[in-house]
Amino acid sequence: MDAVFKALADPTRRRLLDELFRDDGQTLGALEARFAMTRFAVMKHLKQLEAAGLVVTRRRGREKLHFLNPVPIRLVHDRWVSKYAEPWAAGLGDLKSRLENPMEKVFEIYIRTTPERLWEAITDPEIRSKYNFGARVVSDWTEGSRFEMGAPGAAGPLGEGKNLEVDPPHRLVQSMVALWSDDVRNEGATRITWEIEQVADSCRLTVTHDELRDGAHEELYGGWPMILSGLKTWLETGELLTTPGSLMYGDQ
Known part of the structure; x- marks a missing residue:
């Protein structure tokens, strides 16, 4: 910090x-x-x-x-803003609204864990739901296989796609169609690449979200800082983020 x-x-x-x-x-x-x-x-x-x-x-x-890379700013928000002045923090929404004309977005974070445990947290549906807005991602995690994103608290499926590259516990490349709203559904397929690299006693996780159309809706990629902050928090402390939206689709 x-x-x-x-x-x-x-x-x-x-x-x-x-x-x-x-x-x-x-x-x-x-x-x-x-x-x-x-x-x-x-x-x-x-x-x-x-x-x-x-x-x-x-x-x-x-x-x-x-x-x-807005993830460190998200971590500052979670640590220093949300628990003291969450209403005021709504003003930080301008930060996300300015992330326009993307084409490609890169997010990086360091997490004190092992590559194997981090890979499990990305691919296990129950663990994924703890930091991914309460949503589960289900797949057999083989190259060329399908995956589906959903949650008991959601009105319908949240997303679907294909696993393009699967190299545990180092690299996962996926093609995804987001379905959680009309705005993102109309964007079509985009690509998400997860890369895990061990650095001493920690892992550097880099998430690249690309193949976005010029001017893609911010809702499609704007949640990554909160997702990755939640992932780091859960792996390092076992606790869940409780900032607004962090468990949007959690069990009701």
Whole structure:
């Protein structure tokens, strides 16, 4: 948390995050052009944002793209805002509403657990329901198989799709059609990639949600920060998040 607060304390770094809010997946050159400072100075600020987990980079050919990672901000919200001033926190909705023009969204989080336990938490329906808004994802988890998302508290199916790659406990790639509302149902199929990498006594989990149409409805991908925060909380403490919406489809 300290690294996140330190990174956010600098106005230039906040402006860099604003630029990624506005247009995610930018190169260093594109970001540099928006600031009256040297390339080295912009690079230094980006490195600090990366170190805090607020920015994630991805290589695409020769280009290095920078993506906003809102998960640490969600963790700050869950730890410091929700239990003190939840009504005021509604103002943070602007943060999510600005995540537009996505095409590709990258979310990264570190969890103190093993790859095997993390894989189980992603694929076991009962465990999944503890942090995925109360929804269960059912599949035999073989490559090419189908999966379905649903919940006893939901009016109908919440989603369905196909497992494109299954490499436990390291990588899972899925094609998904969201069904929980008319807005997301009309978006069609998108792709979700889960990547697990062991780092010392923890795991780095990277979730990439791509094949989104330009201007896709924010509801389709905006829940990832809360889902991943809930996953981290449950694996590390055994407790459930109780922030609004965290158990939207929980048993009634």
